[in-house]
Amino acid sequence: MRKAALAATLLAGPLAAQAPQPAQIDYAAERAAIARFQDADQRLQDVGWRLARANAPFCLSIVPSIGLQLQDMASYGVPAIARKALGLTGDFAVQTAARGSPAALSGEFPRNREIARLVTLDPNTLPAATRFEWKRLAKVHGHIGAMLTEHGDIAITFADGETARVQPVEVCASRFELMGDGDKAVADGTRVVIGIGFPAFAYPEEEVFAALVAHELAHNALGHDAWLDSKGRSDRNVRRIEREADRLVPWLLANAGYDPAAGPRFMRRWGKAHDSGLKMRRKHEGWDERAEHMEVELALVRDFMAREGKADWATHFRREITPER
Ligand SMILES: [Zn+2]
Known part of the structure; x- marks a missing residue:
């Protein structure tokens, strides 16, 4: 459910009309709305990471993590507009890399960089609802966690063809999620x-x-x-x-x-x-x-x-x- 409300906010402006013509869509405004959400999410992820990482020695349940969070365009009300606003060809891109996390320290995960593959899985091939899809992203984050647990690292390939290999560290087992409203x-x-x-x-x-x-x-x-x-x-x-x-x-x-x-x-x-x-x-x-x-x-x-x-x-x-x- 987490992105639905954001999408509704995004759509309140130019997309309030039922069948907007592409020319009517203010992509800069859409991009700015997404960026505001991402700024808040970054703040949450930075703080959450710092707490979960530093307290890992005392948490009963810990998991390996690289501090990377992705976004799925299918979670928006009109995925095609979100995709175009961010300049993506597929649905997956970097949302946040938590400050101080292995993902952030690698320098390979700037916001909105498009993701093509997680080891061998192309996340775009996973089935999704046509809009307001939120389960697929949870599944993809679960897949990253499983890869890290099984292999002790993960190779992530970007749409530009480059691949980054990142090793995790241990954190308290809790995800941090920002809700759009x-x-x-x-x-x-x-x-x-x-x-x-x-x-x-x-x-x-x-x-x-x-x-x-x-x-x-x-x-x-x-x-x-x-x-x-x-x-x-x-x-x-x-x-x-x-x-x-x-x-x-x-x-x-x-x-x-x-x-x-x-x-x-x-x-x-x-x-x-x-x-x-x-x-x-x-x-x-x-x-x-x-x-x-x-x-x-x-x-x-x-x-x-x-x-x-x-x-x-x-x-x-x-x-x-x-x-x-
Ligand atoms: Zn409480």
């Missing part, structure tokens, strides 16, 4: 999904934005979705896992080289502006309490960082729940 942030066990309208996207400081991403990554790293599946999603259970995710935020931030105090800073800023809402209050504690829970962890985290150079939460973090094995 909405202002929600959720974690489903394997993915962190953040709506482009989430208020933290407007925060200029990377580390305050990172605190939001760290909270969602904490849900996945601590196995919260599976625990709720087994114990039930009562308000009380949800409050417990929310508190646990909040408390882990300073640990995740510190390992990634961010100021762990960005956790409570995020909570106070976000809370003051967006708290209230009865539903929110039943499932979460008040934002001031949540910030205080984070602050309690700060002393511990700073102490471990000073003594050991790492905040080993796998060993030293006090759990609120007993996770499913």
Whole structure:
């Protein structure tokens, strides 16, 4: 579903008419709309990578990754327009290479560079719906992950005929996905999904934005979705896992080289502006309490960082729940 809303946004302008003539389409505007989405996605991927990479030594579940994310033109409402706007002949191109990742360090994956083959697979040959297709891209990302696990590297061939071979590094097993609309942030066990309208996207400081991403990554790293599946999603259970995710935020931030105090800073800023809402209050504690829970962890985290150079939460973090094995 992730691209559908973006496509709708893209189509709101020149393509609102049912059968637009090619001459009526403002390709520069389409390109700019895609670029705005990609800028936000890049921000999310950079922060997500830094957190997932730095905390890999403590995550129970880790995967090899090169930090590359692709885009599939079939996910747009009118794939032909997206293709033409980006100057592609096929459907697949680079979306982001996370800052500091093997893909980024190789210098081979600038945005929108067209992809022809992943080892031997031409992703264009996989079946797709004619528009708003989103499963195919997930399948292709799964294929990249499988190649990295099996072979310890991957050869990616571009439409210009060049091939790049990249070796992965280990990261906590969680993908980060930007949604084209909405202002929600959720974690489903394997993915962190953040709506482009989430208020933290407007925060200029990377580390305050990172605190939001760290909270969602904490849900996945601590196995919260599976625990709720087994114990039930009562308000009380949800409050417990929310508190646990909040408390882990300073640990995740510190390992990634961010100021762990960005956790409570995020909570106070976000809370003051967006708290209230009865539903929110039943499932979460008040934002001031949540910030205080984070602050309690700060002393511990700073102490471990000073003594050991790492905040080993796998060993030293006090759990609120007993996770499913
Ligand atoms: Zn949460």
